[in-house]
Amino acid sequence: MExxxxxxxxxxxxxxxxxxxxxxLKKEGFGVLTQIDIKETLKKKLDEDFRPYMILGAxxxxxxxKALTAEDKIGTMLPCNVIVQQVDDGIEVASINPVASMxxxxxxxxxxxxxxxxxxxxxxxxxx
Numbered sequence: 728m729e730x731x732x733x734x735x736x737x738x739x740x741x742x743x744x745x746x747x748x749x750x751x752l753k754k755e756g757f758g759v760l761t762q763i764d765i766k767e768t769l770k771k772k773l774d775e776d777f778r779p780y781m782i783l784g785a786x787x788x789x790x791x792x793k794a795l796t797a798e799d800k801i802g803t804m805l806p807c808n809v810i811v812q813q814v815d816d817g818i819e820v821a822s823i824n825p826v827a828s829m830x831x832x833x834x835x836x837x838x839x840x841x842x843x844x845x846x847x848x849x850x851x852x853x854x855x
Contacts, residue, residue, distance in 0.1 A: 730828065732849050733821035735814065741779040744818040744855075745811050748783065751851040752809065757785040760806050779813040785822075790844050797836035804828055807848060820855055822848040 736744055749759050761784035769775045784806040794801045809822040825841040825848070 728824065728827050728830075730824050731821045732824055732845075732852055733819055734852050734855055735817050735819050736855050737817035739818060741781075741811070741813050741818060744820065745781050745783075747855055748809060748811055748820055748851070751854050752783070752785050754854070755847040755851045756787045756789070757807075757847070757851070758788070760784045760786050779811075781811045783809045783811065785809050785848075787844065787847065790840055794837060794840050797840065798832060798834045801832065801837065804832075807844060809848070809852075820852050822852050824848075 736747075739747065745762075752759060761782070763782040763784075765780035765782060766777045769777045785808070786806040791805055794805070807823050807825060809820065812819050812821075825844045826838075829837050829841040
């Protein structure tokens with residue numbers, strides 16, 4: 728089982744791709760709680776040059792509530808991360824596979840929630 732789901736986009740630039748990903752996530756009920764600009768952070772902290780790479784922390788509040796109600800420490804695995812990165816032949820977008828990440832949690836109540844979130848994240852990525 729892959730721990731992510733990805734798609735390459737060739738007909739856009741990095742900044743527009745980030746906007747498109749945020750819009751696609753919104754259509755599936757996600758808000759973006761955090762945006763971590765890896766390129767900027769590595770330059771600032773380590774004076775290293777890195778390709779454009781953004782980590783988006785996506786949250787679907789109703790599902791987050793269900794997960795937190797089912798497992799009180801599941802917040803250690805939230806929000807769902809989605810990356811946008813510049814690659815040689817365009818832009819790649821990848822989302823976490825929550826089913827894979829939840830395998831470590833032995834709580835049957837989380838399985839259906841993880842499957843539903845997986846489907847929503849995959850639809851968002853695939854719609855790009």
